[in-house]
Amino acid sequence: MSPTAPSRPWLVLIGLALGVCVTNGFARFAYGLILPAMKETLNWSYAQAGWLNTANALGYVAGAVMTMALIRRVSPSRLFSIGVLTTSISLFATGLDESLIAQSLWRILAGLFGAMSFVTGGALAASLFQDRPHHNALAIAFYFGAGGGLGIILCGATIPMMLDLLGPQSWTWAWIGIGLVSFSFCPLSVWAAEQLRPPTGKAPPKARTPIARMLGEIGGYAGFGLGYIVYLTFLVAWMKERDASVAMISLTWVALGISITVSPFVWRNIFARFASGLPLAMILTGIATGSALPILIPNTFGLMLSALIFGLSVFMAPGAVTNFTRQNLPQSSWTSVISFYTVIFSISQTIGPIGAGWFGDWTGDIGNSLLAASALLMIGAVCAISQRPLTDR
Template sequence: MSISERSAAMGAAERRPWLVLLGLALGLCITNGFARFAYGLLLPAMKSELGWSYAQAGWLNTANALGYLGGAVLTMLLISRISPSRLFSFGIVTTTLALLVTGYDPALWWQTLWRVLAGVFGALSFSSGGALAAQLFTDNPRKNALAIAFLFGFGGGSGIVLAGGALPLMLEWYGPASWPKGWYLVGIACVVFAPLSLWASESLRPPRQGRAPRHPALPLLRMVPEIAGYAAFGLGYIVYMTFLSAWMTEQGSGGGLIAAVWALLGVCLCISPFVWRPVFARFATGVPLAMILACIAVGSGLAVIYPSGPGLVVSAVVFGLSVFMAPGAVTNFTRHNLPMESWGAAISLFTVVFAISQTVGPVAAGWLGDASGDIGNGLLAAAVLGVGAVVALMQRRIG
């Protein structure tokens, strides 16, 4: 693309910033809502049909998390050499291909391979997407806060609404053996969403510079509470997302209730940006992340303490209104406290920390479920999230 074409694309971002934001959010719908969480919906059927233990089922999400970790590290290494828009676009295309082929073969090695690759490719878009969204509405703090929250809330939430409203019902109608069709449906949805996402990322790609600028070093010691709180988020939230359907199935919930709870969860994720926008706009400290972690802890605990229909509904509402705002909180913290040249590196660092912590959660919960015969024990991650909230509250504004 020539410099004039790139300048025209940047002009499109200034003229139609909300459409650009929607495209970025649909990209996260692919790499976050579909690539990472559709597995939780298909897990009960795959476990039943393929004879997996809880540890094997948890391993596949850990494999995805390991791939995500690799992608996050790769993004951190490349973000100063390759523009975030290029990384975002590459991640969208490759994640779509990975999801399309996941249902081709039930062998554990095949499933592991594509869960790993979906994690690698998805992390490229997730890390760079936050840096892209932070470029929108830079002269309007309230709109900028909404853009960051919308990216993560609507981006992941829309994928869960679509997948959560369709996949459990499809499995109930066609039986557990239809799980490969679920992956094909997810892949087709990605193909539909990808064009607008690619256009949006291109709209935020600046003209090529002659020499890459040197980025200032991150003030890591002064960011420790925020980093530690985000690590607690990665460790605690993924257990709920991985085993919620399996837990509901063990409690005797039918496909209709499972679909309703996941759809409600997704709807709450979609509207969560509007709930948290005032908090993001007001605070540049660790307060937003601390509040979010506390809410996630409450939502996680409710699913175990009150596993009936009403309890699960309240759990989905509290959890859904908060969980995808944690990435928005650290992106907002980055936007308020660091120069623009450091945004990509800082968000990549947060993503690496998050990726490391979330590799532990699913497989540890699966082992605990196998040992106790009750996967509900694996959902008790509220204490970890609560500790993370206290630590994040210690984060002060930088400079």
């Protein structure tokens, strides 16, 4: 059964977006800023550094599968709330033990619980403004873009300067601080989810998902998982190898976060207009371009242009598949289908960081991994452009 429309839908949307700030802006992408300090302090190779994001991705796979198993018995609202709270705990705990085993455990758990919250939150956001297509498209895009962008802005404005002032060994305090900020976001996020709790009653029958007719979108999203994470994992490490200043690193990351935050307003009309794979193909092309630009134009202009294009695109890929699901499938299947997409994405995402790290070690330049990621993203765009709508409009 559908939840009753909340009386304050925009505040509800902000609360849901803060959940993305925790589960994605912090739990997945803050690592790219902290990685150089951890690598230096703990004497890691690029492959070891990439492993921790692969561990996070493995947790994401488990979280998406678990969400698919639980969604028929536990409401999306409850799963979202549990996910935000437990992800916050995992982030805080990451700063308490430096061992690789402990780091791997908390990265896995942050991925597991983060996926639970991210998937169900997307379905909750898609349930807002159902009788107003442009508002609905904006709600979906805002959920994925604004919260993640805020997290990246907050991290970019604080973590590089903190690590520069206190030294690389202070990376543990960066995680503790992120955990504390995450705890402060939890009350509004949990309240927002509760406003969208469906009324009790018999669940609607589960609709059959036409997987064979969705292969273009699935292939595109798999390409997204393989390629996008390389930029967010290794860009700062690549910049530090080229003696980029702390101010330049911070500026690039904040510019990236600002671009992500405004991206919903760029894509909302495209989401509202197209029920095909075109939005995802356009987004993947933007991510691919942004990933390659720092290598092709290795100066300040290239970095800023890269952050702008990458930021305007990267968080909209989940929005594109959610929008595709919203426009082509019945609401009773939304959460399970989004969970399925997340499983595909997460499996491919496990390969990206450790594969890119190995390739960077082998070639002696992590910039080569950014170019390889760009090529994979373009292959994903070709898959996505082949996707046709599932219903006549």
